[in-house]
Amino acid sequence: MDTIMRIKFGSHLYGTSTPASDIDYKSIFIPPAREIVLQDIREVITNQRPKQVGERNVAGDIDEEAFSLQKFLKLASEGQTVAMDLLFAPDWAHIIPPDPLWADIAANRSRLLTRKSASFVGYVKAQANKYGIRGSRVASSRAALSLLTRAMETSGAGAKLDLHAQEIHKLVASYDHMAILQDRTPNGQDIELWEVCDRKMPLTATIKNAHDIMQRLVGEYGKRALMAESNQGVDWKALSHAVRIGHQAVELLKTGQITFPLPDAKHVLDIKLGRLSYKDVADEIEGLLETVNAVAECSTLPEQPDYDWINSFVYEAYRTEVVKNG
Template sequence: MDLIVDMRFGSHLYGTQTPSSDLDYKAVYLPAARDILLHRVRGTITEKVEKAPGEKNRPGDVDRDTYSLQHYLDMLAEGQTVALDMLFAPDAAMTRPPSPLWREIQANAPCLVTRRSAIVVRYCRRQANKYGIKGSRVATARQALAVLTTAEATYGPAARLGEAEAELRAFVGAQDHAALVEVPSSEDKPLRHLEVCGKQMPFTASIRNARETARRLVDDYGQRALQAERNDGVDWKALSHAVRVGHQALELLGTGKITFPLPNAADILAIKRGEQPYETVAATIEHLLTAVETAAATSTLPDEPDRDFIDTLIVRAHRAKVLEAP
């Protein structure tokens, strides 16, 4: 495989690794001429240790994602955090000297990095919501599933959700993350919905459909959130990621670059280990959310990436690959 760059990633890039950290690698490759001509280029090639469902990586386990040149540049243009971290990774993180093509990409960072990098705001908010204190969101989702399962057995799967309004009122009255809300409809007449952890289910839907929505919500929280609920409700690793990307976004929006290892790696590691009060970390995340939104609005970074540069670079690299083929 013709690798443009290959690097250590994750905690070993951030400077937050611990003895229990696994090994994570990211790379970018130039596809073979045959694959380019036949339009068979794989955007992402993933290699990882086979594990049982829900099983975490063990110390020393190796995960590797290798992106095609075009897919990587598309990710970068979208402001995805993985691509941004790779762009600013220092030579010390490289497993081999990067190619001149990678150096060209790095040198043109100013026309590739945009305000879209504020996509991390959504990441921070999602992490904070997903791994709240004492797993309260997880508990609410699971309780909603139990209530709707009972309602389905009582009224039948085809019955409208509104038929169980009495049970739903009792449920939302005892939950922090559930409510009955009125949502405008196409007929300008408000339609009542059951809202659970941000998910809305109209009273006109069948109880079966609502129950399936609740089931998917529980599943979406995943194994880490369920574990957080059992371990006093805080997934410190997830919250450390939220704080990390918030600080990275502020640096990027203010300076157009990200520094690795992270200047505040020690603080991030302390959060990861659960050495700071949850309330302090939660307040930090809320502050970062506001600060990043403000920074995105005032940043001098361009609104859009230089697509002409990206397209020209891909065409040139692919053409050279095809012409050098036997």
Template structure:
């Protein structure tokens, strides 16, 4: 099937062609346990070289891999699932209809991976005043704490001051999360960025300084629209819109109903600040959609195993 911008309705004369598929493994690979999760065919390019309109990128997933991606709520699988008939480059095997029949039983509120993506994009592109104010407050506070305790002192030594700082703004917080070593660890959360208490005060202050500088760069980008990754911002808006539609209706429409708007973003015709604000507002709508969705809490993944066992038995038996 055609994928990417051709599926979304945002293709331009410069767009390459992305093709996605689900392939049926042969009996030999099944018996030898050599079924590849995915197969990729792309033109070999030099370092930094981008695709041209003549390029065709092909990727095919095994049924097991595709169903796993679907159960995780990965956008690539959801986009493929809801691709309309006119995107198909050949008549699908009957197995595709069986996969589509199984798919709705693999949807759940815990498998909408794109929600996490939306949150990441809002943090990446957002330039709202509240977030900038929180970062500035944290930077000023950590600078003062560093002056008092010394650069190499552990952040946790100044826990009392950090807790006072965290209490001063909604986007500052103290959180306890699992550490890679398996033990709980305490972090100072600054607008989504986290500094572990075992790090030095200087390390935490540097992290927040970098975040503050990053906000400054975004603000300058908002002012002059320079150095903006418009394709990435288009992707962020599209994914958020799709997330809301899917959470509310369990469907995704292609091409996207707002394809003209997405194209305008892609071409840089809308000011950066407006798109950044749109992304942040869309995140709020996504969170509301998550709260109201009727999707079940979990998925019975045994359904995937049962489907793959039956499919492989059919292929092996001929």
């Protein structure tokens, strides 16, 4: 197995490490010729200390994750955050001198980037939904729950949502974070879904099922409001990742680049260490989501990666490995 590149990753790459930080390495490799020929390639190889369920890394722990060339390029073409960090890692982050193949990949980064950057945008959206407590989300979820409570009283818990389709459509027109979506079932039937704060409920579902979903959502927002007041029970590391990735997404979509260490490393570290208020950070994540969506709309990055180049690059690299060891 030939290593193409190997870097120090995580907080040491971002500039947010502390004395308690573990050491994280990532690498990319060419699989052995035998695995290539037998089509039995290990796409991802991990090496870490065995831990108990739920146990976190401690200072001095070393985690390493290695990706095959084909797997890495696939992740990069999808805009996966780990691949983007590898793709833009500066020279000082490299643990060993990179193989000449890496220079070819770096020179063709633009072939891997797209304006969709699905994983970046999707991750920020997921975190905004997970941690956000903006009043508009709370209001929308409560309005939906109120409608469903009335619907249960008038139509019964087992009735279908589509009995109240007209009321639902009116509510959607009045609130943010709501939409009516179109979908198709596996058997080809077209259906409508009511989306509230990214919870999707088909109008063919029962009112009780939808009511339970909204009741849980309203309860979650209540818990977040309490966390915002007390700063207790907050996963600060997860929040710092959300802010970091949001800013990286904006930079990538605007410039086609990602800078390391992070230009806002101190701010991200302050979040990671719980030095800011939960509400301020949650609001920042919500704002980042809006910015990422806006920047993606006007980004000059292409719509699709260059799949022909990716396939040709992998083919030549793997063919060379097989011939060399034939």
